[in-house]
Every structure is written in C-alpha cells, then in structure tokens.
Amino acid sequence: MNDIRVDIDPALLTHHVERLGELGELPGGGMARLQYDSSWAEAQDLVATWMREAGLRVRRDAVGNVFGRLPGTDDSRTILTGSHIDTVPEGGKYDGALGVLAGLAALRALAARDERPQISLEVVSLCEEESSRFQANFFGSRAMLGLVGQEEPRTLKDADGVTMAEAMVAVGLDPAAVATAKRDDVAAFVELHIEQGKVLESAGVDVGVVEVITGLIWEQVVVTGRQDHAGGTPMDDRLDAVQAAAEITAEITRHVAGADGAGRVTFGRWDVRPGWPSIVPGEVVLSMDLRHTDPADLRKRATEAREIAAAVAARRGVEVTFERLKDETPTRMDPWLRQALADAAAVCGATSMGLPSGAGHDSQLMGEHVPAAMLFVPSVEGRSHCKEEFTRPEDCVRGATVLATALHRLAY
Known part of the structure; x- marks a missing residue:
C-alpha cells in the first residue's frame, strides 16, 4: 500500500484562488465569467501561465480546454483531474475554479518530487459546464468524449443572438476543428469540487467522497x-x-x-x-x-x-x-477510485464520508465513459451559485492535499 502523503503549497493555492476570482468579478460581488467572454479568455490564459510555472506541458484543444501534463513512463494513458473555469451569472469564485486550482496545486507538488509517474497525469481547466451563456451542456467534457456535433457551434446562440462559432472565433478558436478535441487516452477522471450544500459542515467532516451524482x-x-x-x-x-x-x-x-x-x-x-x-x-x-x-x-x-x-x-x-x-441521468462514481480518495484522506489525517451530489458536474458525463470520482470540500453554510459562496482556505488546502495524495497512489 502507498501511504505517502503529498503536501501542496498552501500560500500559493490561496493566492491563486483570490487572483483568479478577480477575473469576472462583479462590482456588487459575485462572478460572471461566461464561456468565451473576455474574462473567460483572460482566466484561461492565466491558468495556462501557472501551469507552465509548475513545470507542466501546456496545450489547448479546439474548444478551449487548457491542459497541463506531467508525462509518465507510460505516456499512452492519462489520469485526468480538474474542473470548469466558467461561472453562473452572479456566482462564486470557488465553483469549478477550485477544482482546477487544486488539480494544478496537486500536479505542481507531484512534479517537484524526484520520481516519475507510471501513468501520465494531467490537470484540465474545462471551457464550460454551467450552460450560462450557451445551452452547451458540458461542452468541454463532451468535446473530449467526441460528443459534440460539427454543426453545434453554429446553431447554439446566446441571449444576444451571438452564435457559439462567432464567440469561439473571437477568442482565437476554430469552430470547424471541434472534432480534434476528442481523446481516447483518459483512463480515469478525478474532480475536486466544493460541496454546494452543508452536509459536510453539519457533520463536522473534512472531505466527502461522492457516491452518486444526481x-x-x-x-x-x-x-x-x-x-x-x-x-x-x-x-x-x-x-x-x-x-x-x-x-x-x-x-x-x-x-x-x-x-x-x-x-x-x-x-x-x-x-x-x-x-x-x-x-x-x-x-x-x-x-x-x-x-x-x-x-x-x-x-x-x-x-x-x-x-x-x-x-x-x-x-x-x-x-x-x-x-x-x-x-x-444519475451517475455512480467508480468504487475503486472512491476507495483511493477515502484512503488518501486517512493518510492525510482527514475525516471523510460518502455522500451524494445534488448538483451536476463534469464527472457525471465523464463517469458514463471512463472511471470517475469526486472529492468534496465543505461549503460554508452550504451556499453556492451566489456571491456568498465561500470555502475556508484551510479546507481548500486540505482537499488539495488529499487530491495530490490520491493521485500519487493512482499514478506512481
């Protein structure tokens, strides 16, 4: 059994959360960082910069997903972590974004170790999950799974009548190339996310291992x-x-x-x-x-x-x-990956519990095609999709540490 604990840089993760939360921030509080708008583009550029600084190989696909890769001795398979970069209108800075930044913190810590993973590790900042601007329905995940139709970007429109294809061109993407985003190398997907409820807070438990997504x-x-x-x-x-x-x-x-x-x-x-x-x-x-x-x-x-x-x-x-x-449809998370998260929490001295997710996530769609699992960190008073959304820095750091430890168990 691999009982190695992998610690992340707490100050850097906290800085990243605060800095990324400035992009799309509204004057009255809350966020509006919508797919392919200017704040979205700036956020993806910033995340890509941080990935490079972490020593990861960075690339973007045809729909704007941004990846940071830590190659393994077997570079034909990938354990993927991350979440989405977009927000709901008047949303918070933790929903989705924390999963991206926790995945980045985990891979930064793993890259700094004097060992190479057996399977490649990758963190992704997905282009869309919320359907806030376009009824895109997990556009980033669907593109990776080859589930986006060639004409879809031309038919989807936002409230102002702008097509997704036009919005993609505006941020330097080619809507005709969406099929090239398909991947066949993903062996597993592990997503950290805020709970968006108060089960963990009420129970006084550090992290949650999701059993089923609604x-x-x-x-x-x-x-x-x-x-x-x-x-x-x-x-x-x-x-x-x-x-x-x-x-x-x-x-x-x-x-x-x-x-x-x-x-x-x-x-x-x-x-x-x-x-x-x-x-x-x-x-x-x-x-x-x-x-x-x-x-x-x-x-x-x-x-x-x-x-x-x-x-x-x-x-x-x-x-x-x-x-x-x-x-x-509801999606059950992979039992083996769930156990890996629970074991990692124990190694890190964190309490854990199984629970359902009342919110939908990229892991829901990914879990229909590859093994997937989710790790929840507490949301203060269960608030989310609002400007009051907040997860304490120590909970963010604990969750990222558990994630890094679990990825080490899975890939090394």
Missing part, C-alpha cells in the same frame, strides 16, 4: 392564457397566465417535496408576457429544474409534473406545454 432534467414550460385589460376584466373572467403558472409551480413543488427527501425542483427563470402592470398576462415562459439521484424516480417525477400542470391548466382554462432542454 440526474437532472431541464424543461421550458409555457403557460398560455389570455391577455386582457387589468381594470376592465372581472377577476372571474380572466385566463391569467401568471396565476395559472403560480398554481402549477406550487403544486409541483409540494408534490416533489412530499414524495421523498432526494427530489429537488426549482423554477428559477420566469418571463411574463407582455409584462406590463395594467395588462393581465397572456403568457408565461418559465424554467423547471428537476433532480433526483435515482433514474426511475427522476423520470417518474418528470411525468408527474406534466400531469399536475395539465390538470391545473384544464381547471383554469389555459394551455401548458413542456419542452425538454436537458436530460442527464
């Missing part, structure tokens, strides 16, 4: 009523789309909450049309984010949500339609 369904829901005058139309003669949508979402929320403790449903985006104070709304377009760790239960909740919506719509005399935008 499945996710995104639906666009359109409720169509009748547009009328707010003063001239009696309350009992209205087909108010907002009131119908409010009842639909309230009933679905109650149903999911009462079904079991593993389901989650969120209606985070609403577009009321025409959106004027003196007009009874004729249409509402809203989002539904539905999650569950069991694939059968996820499908069941999605079907039940549509049935509830149809019943409310019929009662209120409105119409409701659903369009599925994203469909990701």
Whole structure:
C-alpha cells in the first residue's frame, strides 16, 4: 500500500484562488465569467501561465480546454483531474475554479518530487459546464468524449443572438476543428469540487467522497392564457397566465417535496408576457429544474409534473406545454477510485464520508465513459451559485492535499 502523503503549497493555492476570482468579478460581488467572454479568455490564459510555472506541458484543444501534463513512463494513458473555469451569472469564485486550482496545486507538488509517474497525469481547466451563456451542456467534457456535433457551434446562440462559432472565433478558436478535441487516452477522471450544500459542515467532516451524482432534467414550460385589460376584466373572467403558472409551480413543488427527501425542483427563470402592470398576462415562459439521484424516480417525477400542470391548466382554462432542454441521468462514481480518495484522506489525517451530489458536474458525463470520482470540500453554510459562496482556505488546502495524495497512489 502507498501511504505517502503529498503536501501542496498552501500560500500559493490561496493566492491563486483570490487572483483568479478577480477575473469576472462583479462590482456588487459575485462572478460572471461566461464561456468565451473576455474574462473567460483572460482566466484561461492565466491558468495556462501557472501551469507552465509548475513545470507542466501546456496545450489547448479546439474548444478551449487548457491542459497541463506531467508525462509518465507510460505516456499512452492519462489520469485526468480538474474542473470548469466558467461561472453562473452572479456566482462564486470557488465553483469549478477550485477544482482546477487544486488539480494544478496537486500536479505542481507531484512534479517537484524526484520520481516519475507510471501513468501520465494531467490537470484540465474545462471551457464550460454551467450552460450560462450557451445551452452547451458540458461542452468541454463532451468535446473530449467526441460528443459534440460539427454543426453545434453554429446553431447554439446566446441571449444576444451571438452564435457559439462567432464567440469561439473571437477568442482565437476554430469552430470547424471541434472534432480534434476528442481523446481516447483518459483512463480515469478525478474532480475536486466544493460541496454546494452543508452536509459536510453539519457533520463536522473534512472531505466527502461522492457516491452518486444526481440526474437532472431541464424543461421550458409555457403557460398560455389570455391577455386582457387589468381594470376592465372581472377577476372571474380572466385566463391569467401568471396565476395559472403560480398554481402549477406550487403544486409541483409540494408534490416533489412530499414524495421523498432526494427530489429537488426549482423554477428559477420566469418571463411574463407582455409584462406590463395594467395588462393581465397572456403568457408565461418559465424554467423547471428537476433532480433526483435515482433514474426511475427522476423520470417518474418528470411525468408527474406534466400531469399536475395539465390538470391545473384544464381547471383554469389555459394551455401548458413542456419542452425538454436537458436530460442527464444519475451517475455512480467508480468504487475503486472512491476507495483511493477515502484512503488518501486517512493518510492525510482527514475525516471523510460518502455522500451524494445534488448538483451536476463534469464527472457525471465523464463517469458514463471512463472511471470517475469526486472529492468534496465543505461549503460554508452550504451556499453556492451566489456571491456568498465561500470555502475556508484551510479546507481548500486540505482537499488539495488529499487530491495530490490520491493521485500519487493512482499514478506512481
């Protein structure tokens, strides 16, 4: 058994977290670093510079993923670590970015040792995970797995009508070359991430080893009523789309909450049309984010949500339609890699526990094609996807140390 502990540079990791968090920072706090925007490009350049300073071989692929490589005696296989560089609008500086920087810190520490890995190690700063600018759905991971269609960059558009292809060209990438990002050498993927919940904090446990990543369904829901005058139309003669949508979402929320403790449903985006104070709304377009760790239960909740919506719509005399935008099945993490993370935590004197991930991650998609595992570090008060997102420096350092130790066990 390999019981070597690999320590990382705590001051450097803390500096990297703070410095990277300045790129895309908003005046009122929080982050907006979106795929292929200027802050994204600056961030990827900075990460590439830090990779070179760590003594790693640096390259970018056709979609903008940035890699730092530590070659092994067998350079035909790669153990990959890292996460994504993009953020949600008004997000935090730890989501995704900490996994990139912890992976960098781990490989820097390993590169400094007087030994060569048997299998090559690589850290990746993935170009996209959040679908914040384009409905790209793990674009960086999908490109590595050969799952991006050649025409996809030309068909995906952001809210301003800019195509992904145009955005790629603006940062020096060739959208016609996306197929060249495909890789066949990845033997395993290990991702460090903030928990984005408070299980670890509540339990007083240092790190979490993810057992399963939740499945996710995104639906666009359109409720169509009748547009009328707010003063001239009696309350009992209205087909108010907002009131119908409010009842639909309230009933679905109650149903999911009462079904079991593993389901989650969120209606985070609403577009009321025409959106004027003196007009009874004729249409509402809203989002539904539905999650569950069991694939059968996820499908069941999605079907039940549509049935509830149809019943409310019929009662209120409105119409409701659903369009599925994203469909990701739950993914179980590799047992052998999970054990390697738990063993590494013990070597580092860190307490650990198994837990599910309620958020989706690149490991979810990667885990469908190669062995994958995730290591969680605590989130203060469980806050994430907000400017209050925070993980204590000592927790960041502990997690990166466990990651480096696990990578040593796996590759040396």
